[in-house]
Amino acid sequence: MDRLERVMPIGSLAERTGVKVETIRYYEQVGLLPPPERSEGNQRRYGRAHAERLAFIKHARDLGFAVENIRTLLRLSDTPGIACDEAHAISVAHLQEVRDKIAKLRSLEKELERIATTCSGGVAACDCAIIEALADHGQCSHAHH
Amino acid sequence: MDRLERVMPIGSLAERTGVKVETIRYYEQVGLLPPPERSEGNQRRYGRAHAERLAFIKHARDLGFAVENIRTLLRLSDTPGIACDEAHAISVAHLQEVRDKIAKLRSLEKELERIATTCSGGVAACDCAIIEALADHGQCSHAHH
DNA sequence: CTGAAAGCTGTAGGAACTACAGCTTTGGAG
DNA sequence: CTCCAAAGCTGTAGTTCCTACAGCTTTCAG
Structure with a gap:
């Protein structure tokens, strides 16, 4: 079903996960979310793996986990x-x-x-x-x- | 009883109220606590009124009131x-x-x-x-x- | 009188974003 | 194919409520 629309720009990822665009870029900056591929014109293109990882982060943040703890949890999950x-x-x-x-x-x-x-x-x-x-x-x- | 020791330096005020020295200076800076008298050598000297106002602020902060709201409450109390x-x-x-x-x-x-x-x-x-x-x-x- | 403790100002950091400013890229309408 | 508004980019500054220096000066007990 989503076999063909596998990559998306940051705005769509934001919409899907409920995480703001700026926050996504912030998570990348502090190393929670790995840097995605870029388009020819240098725009971020996200795939399924990124969406899942961001969902993990969002969920943990909603639960009040500190970013530092999330970092550890992500490391463990890897x-x-x-x-x-x-x-x-x-x-x-x-x-x-x-x-x-x-x-x-x-x-x-x-x-x-x-x-x-x-x-x-x-x-x-x-x-x-x-x-x-x-x-x-x-x-x-x-x-x- | 405390008729004779009415003024005190910032450290004593901090000790009495449980508010850190830096925080007291910060409250002055943002206008929650009025600037006190100074000694010859430019050090802050606090009296009873200051101690009371700071206690008010501390209590409200402990209750989780935002600084902005405290500012309003202080204005009202004045x-x-x-x-x-x-x-x-x-x-x-x-x-x-x-x-x-x-x-x-x-x-x-x-x-x-x-x-x-x-x-x-x-x-x-x-x-x-x-x-x-x-x-x-x-x-x-x-x-x- | 002396010197360690306490005070001073001013600035930077921290947590976790949020919000610009000033640009470039994208993708759908015509 | 061309245009242009919407969306994206980087980098920096602001938010809230403090906390922590750095590099001085003042105080006051012994």
Whole structure:
């Protein structure tokens, strides 16, 4: 089906993968995506392999993996057989990061709820509960380090 | 009690508030913190008002408010009486952002759990489930935009 | 009085892009 | 075949929120 339209310019790749043109060029620049063939006029021409690799990158970025970690994961995926341990370690560490972030955001959510509902938006009612809450560290649950 | 030691150099302010020296100078540079008095030798000398304002900034940053929003909140807190509406709007908008972020992270958590447990870290068992999961967008719950 | 610690300015870096400016190439319409 | 707008190119600068020098000067405890 796509046997005949196998190569595409950067714009089409961008459209297909949902990664912006500039970002694709950036990934090439930092070595995440290998430099593709070029047309006579020096324009990038991508094939299936590039599209797949970019999809991998996009997916991992959407999951919040750092570019450095993605670099490692890509290296591992290029190494056949070995090195699953390392991929596992990266994922587990990242999962932990995500969980920590969630916990932190939950506590922020609580405090923001408290702050936002205390002052309901009227002019007369407060002066101003939100600003006071932010000024006064005492009321909130954050511990001093 | 602190009647006599009312002014302090930047290092002490940093220690008290938990904000790094460089960051304090940065806040001054971008106009969040007003320029303090200087000593004969041109060093910054901070008083109580500065410490309070910086605490406000720190607290808001810890809550994830963007510097731009903090700038607005500070402007409001300098305006007596009026403008509670705006502070309320900023907080509510920020609360919504936080909630969205939490929701997104939860779905990432689920997918990472799935990915990380599929491949338990052995070498023989997979080749490699994590990498396949990242390469293959089909299995995950993210909708195409 | 001295000298190590702390402060100063100004600039560069970092993460992960995004957005120009000023050009060249491409590919479909006429 | 010719034209020209859209898309691509390179290279640089901007974004956000700091952090980290380098190369000085000031401070204040011993």
